[in-house]
Amino acid sequence: MSEAIRFLPPRQAVLSRRAAIISDLADLLPADCLVHEPRELVPFETDAFISYRRLPLAVVLPKTTAQVAAVMKYCHRYGVPVVPRGAGTSLSGGAIPQEDAIVLGLSRMSRILEVDYANRTAIVQAGVTNLSISETVAIDGFFYAPDPSSQLACTIGGNIGMNSGGAHCLKYGVTTNNLLGVKMVLVDGTVIELGGKHLDSAGYDLLGLVCGSEGQLGIVTEATVRLLAKPEGARPVLFGFDTSEAAGACVADIIGSGIIPVAIEFMDKPAIEICEAFAQAGYPLDVDALLIVEVEGSEAEMDAMLADIVEIARRHGVKTVRECQSAMEAALIWKGRKSAFGATGRIADYICMDGTVPLGKLSYVLNRTAEIVERFGLRVANVFHAGDGNMHPLILFNANDPEDAARAEEAGNEILKLCVDAGGCLTGEHGVGIEKRDLMRHQYADADLDQQMAVRSAFDEGWILNPSKVFPLDGRPAA
Amino acid sequence: MSEAIRFLPPRQAVLSRRAAIISDLADLLPADCLVHEPRELVPFETDAFISYRRLPLAVVLPKTTAQVAAVMKYCHRYGVPVVPRGAGTSLSGGAIPQEDAIVLGLSRMSRILEVDYANRTAIVQAGVTNLSISETVAIDGFFYAPDPSSQLACTIGGNIGMNSGGAHCLKYGVTTNNLLGVKMVLVDGTVIELGGKHLDSAGYDLLGLVCGSEGQLGIVTEATVRLLAKPEGARPVLFGFDTSEAAGACVADIIGSGIIPVAIEFMDKPAIEICEAFAQAGYPLDVDALLIVEVEGSEAEMDAMLADIVEIARRHGVKTVRECQSAMEAALIWKGRKSAFGATGRIADYICMDGTVPLGKLSYVLNRTAEIVERFGLRVANVFHAGDGNMHPLILFNANDPEDAARAEEAGNEILKLCVDAGGCLTGEHGVGIEKRDLMRHQYADADLDQQMAVRSAFDEGWILNPSKVFPLDGRPAA
Structure with a gap:
């Protein structure tokens, strides 16, 4: 050299x-x-x-x-x-x-190194796909909980970088709640290990810090993840409402009552129509907002939890309650939801926002989002993890029209700022990356951002790991 | 000035x-x-x-x-x-x-600033006691989950510093799993806010880093914590075994089967005798090891979960299974367990270790602990959070005999090293503090420790916050 x-x-x-x-x-x-x-x-x-x-x-x-x-x-x-x-x-x-x-x-490092049911853990290489972990342990009745829509392709290393979530993280938490340890290569080639099979760790929680740090603190090469036992049964139920406000208020009331279903997904009318046209999932077309609420457990447990949820939904004037009658129907309901992005892509170009808001602000943010998008002369479809307040407005536009694209980007920025101003944040599970780096100053005061950047420098003084991401381009402190 | x-x-x-x-x-x-x-x-x-x-x-x-x-x-x-x-x-x-x-x-900052059921959060000042949060929301059917034995006195700020746990964190997680945000004063007086009511945050997870950093990264003055709905019912059950091996293997099998009770506490014969003499909790005295397994939910859910647990216990030759018949009996069972430290203090001086091990190693570590303590001519009582693998051997000694005290300290160090060597760690919930700072080199390679210290310096270059804790005294990198 x-x-x-x-x-x-x-x-x-x-x-x-x-x-x-x-x-x-x-x-x-x-x-x-x-x-x-x-x-x-x-x-x-x-x-x-x-x-x-x-x-x-x-x-x-x-x-x-x-x-x-x-x-x-x-x-x-x-x-x-x-x-x-x-x-x-x-x-x-x-x-x-x-x-x-x-x-x-990391795609060549894709082996599952160990499955240990006594400790309910698996040790995997960073390039293992998310879904393959669950597939490997399914026969023994276990699964790995975080389930991004891209779980067939995305890797555990990427999940750790972005602290990825998924529809079912309402109950099971996101990646950081299911990660027990990593082997990581520091910027200078030193190999360190953080966490392990045991509860907690002495000293600082560098494991928690690394999770969600978007590859800027080191290269994770192995991960120890938590395995969970598959529930006895699971049942998604459709709740149709006449207004998004009613659906949003119903979500806040379910969570506020202390009930934690596995998932509460929200679709507005455009999203319902797009997904139903694509997947024939059996979604009702005469409602303005749809909730997919999934409960799990024994039949008796699911019946009891659903009874409570139905009662809350009735208080919010629910129009349609549809329990699925078979595993096939359940699979169709999820197929419709999980194909939302692909189905939207068939009818228009779109950008997907990832802002997250306190539950009490769901209806307010939905209304203001509609106003913003209308002001820019664009259309929006909303399909998102409502139980977590993790919104995914899809802003539809024509990528071949540069002015339309610029308007979509501007509308997206306004929506994310709206989420922050409502007490929320820029990203629930997709990360900051390039997309939102310039909005970080809207989320954080200078002192907050300076401290994050000081931590980055404590791992990588030269900022050579995944440069130009996460922080505003003018953000780097003078050397 | x-x-x-x-x-x-x-x-x-x-x-x-x-x-x-x-x-x-x-x-x-x-x-x-x-x-x-x-x-x-x-x-x-x-x-x-x-x-x-x-x-x-x-x-x-x-x-x-x-x-x-x-x-x-x-x-x-x-x-x-x-x-x-x-x-x-x-x-x-x-x-x-x-x-x-x-x-x-922080004792003068002891107000609860906000309770928000729609988001299931409370905002509290750092000096609020752990128990007062649960007491404040109990009337509405909610509670704050982490429950250290000192919960009547200890503050949420201290809980954050040590990432405190408790008997029920098997199901609900420790402080870091129940903390959503903090207001924190940095070493130079700058006030920053980390996290909030929303899911996750953009940028690095400084909140997770701060939790468990033992007051070395800043002074937390306010915290946003998660509230949970109280379960319908809860029921502790006693399982007596002829050997600690059988009880330990039973714990590993319960967890390995995917069942997650709220708590699995373990007591060996000396601990049973000490606690029973103090609290008359109704513990069986003809067994060598006792598990307190608590389940919660509806009556039907508790019955179903207990049936599975009893079946596993029978496979491990359980000798006594005692379900409590009343709320009074349940309270007595917990009184016995929670008074373990005080009851031990009546008969001898003791130091309490906090090592944590993978569940598969429980029996091995218990046996080796007994050997170590015997070699030093001391006695030990074991009473601990078995479901988490969080061991608490109480080493009994005479504090008025300096040689006895030195032997106890040495035995304790050997036990903690044993936990690390078994794939565990020095501390589950009590923190490193002064007690374990010199053992950190046994847990961590130099590169791991250097990275932790670099993070500390990124917050506090002069190391003036809670000095002489957590890291070995010779550990500080040259300026």
Whole structure:
């Protein structure tokens, strides 16, 4: 590795630096772990937040923690930015590269290393997909709880980076509530272990800090996750209302009464129509708002909990209550909900916001969202995790019309600011990434943000890990 | 405030510095918020870990966040160490002062500011006692879940500092799982807010980091906590076994089967005898190990869960199963358990370890603990949160015999190392404090500890907040 790469004249330096880095990486890794041909780099140029594209300098796909450590040691020494990547399903641009950065993909580290039912834990490599954990332990009656819509593809490493949620996190919590430990490579290649199979840990909760830090504090290569026993049964029920206000107030009352169903999903009229047209889920079309409430447990437990929920819904003038009569119907109800994004994509381009608000503000924020979108001459469909107050307004627009796209972005920003002003926050489960970095000043006072950035610098003084994400671009404190 | 205090000759400087600090603090605070007469400082010289005593330089008892901020701004400017203190119930010495430090007590900030059932949250000042939160909302059918044995006295601020647990955290989690937000004064007096009523937060999880950081990252002055609905009913059941191995294996099997009772407490024969003699709780005296398993829910739910648990216990040869027949009996069962420390204190001096191990290792660690204690010629009683693997061996000794005390301390250290070596950790809920700071190198590799200390420095470069705790005394990186 040549120190000389830093001191060449600019243009030549860029070219030579790239060549030197690739050559050095080739010394560190087996040939099949390094991607640098421009054609082969294309799959890594963006993620599910498709507003930006940029070819990375190179992609490394290590197979072991030791290889990750070797790459980080090298990149730290030469100041090469590193963008960690799971499956590239980020909705906020968390895995989007930049041209002077290498992408460090964890997809080759996809083994389940241990399942331990006595401690209800599994140890998995970071590139394991979310769903494959549950699939592996299903035969023994267990599952891994967080269930992002992308769970078929997304990896546990990405879930940890974004502290991912899902429809069922109302009862089971998000990733941080189901993560017990990680093995992590620090920026300089040092390997540390945080947490483990035991309750809590002595000293600071660095594990909690790492969860949701969007790959900026280190590269997680292994995770110890909690397994839960599958409930005896589960039953989704549809509740149709004449107004979104009534549905929103009903959600706040269910939660306020202390009942915690597994999931409470909300769909407004546009979302109902879009999903029903796509999935024929049997959703009622004569209502303005729909709640999917899922309860679980024994038949007696589900009956008792549902009776309480139905009574609350009646107080809010529920129009339709539909319990499903079979496993097939239940699956259809969830198919409709989980295909919402794809079904919306069939009829328009859209951006999906991820603002989260206190439950008492659901109706207020829904109304104000409608006003904002109307003012920009756009349409919106709302389909979201209502029990958590985690809203997902889908703003529909025409991506081929740059003015329309700009209006959609502006409307989205106003909606997120509205969520913050209502006592909520910018993101429930999708992360900040590139998408929301400039809104962070709306969420946080300078002192709050400065402290977050100081913590980042305590892990990565040079800010080479997943640069240009999370914090405003002008945010970095002077060196 | 005079800059000159730093430049006086040593002896005179110490005296004058103390006088100058007290005089300056008197300018910052109302007269009734400052304690500096030696006689009045005595109540602050130690906490529930009574092995160390030291009078602090002074005690401040601010009534507002602004006063806390003013004190911190001053102490930061002049490098005065600050030891935050709740109710002084720390079992690890977390609130023990040092002579050059002021104690910042939060006991005057003890108001409940808001109860919000729609969001199931309460906003409280840091000096509110743990139990008073539950008492305030009990009439509406809610409670605050973490329940340390000291809950009548201990404060929510101290609970946050130590990430406190309790018998019922098996189901409900520890403090970090029930904390939604804090208002915190940074070392330089800046006030920041972390989290809030909404799910998750954008950016790093500083809230999770602060929880359990033992007062070293800032002074929490307000907390937003989660309220839960009280279950319909709760029922503790006694399971007596002929051996600790059988009881330990039974616990692992209950948890391994996916059942999560509210609590699984374990008592060995010495603990049973000590508690029964004190509380007449009706514990069986013809068994070698006792489990108190509490289930909750409707009568039908409790019956169903208990049937499963009894079946598992029978597979492990349970000798006695005793369901309580009345609320009075239930209260007695818990009275016996919760008085374990006090009852032990009647017959001997003791130190209580707090090591936590994976459930599969319970029996192994119990056996090895017995061997260690016997080798030191001491006795031990075990009474602990078995469902969490959170062990509390009480090592009995004679505090008037310095050699006996030294042997007890050495045995305790060996037991904690044993827990770490078995895949567990030094502390489940009592914190590191002074007690376990020198054992942190046994738990953590240098790289792990260095990263924790770097995070501390990112909040408090001068390490003036709760100094000499958590990290080994030789641990601080060179400036």
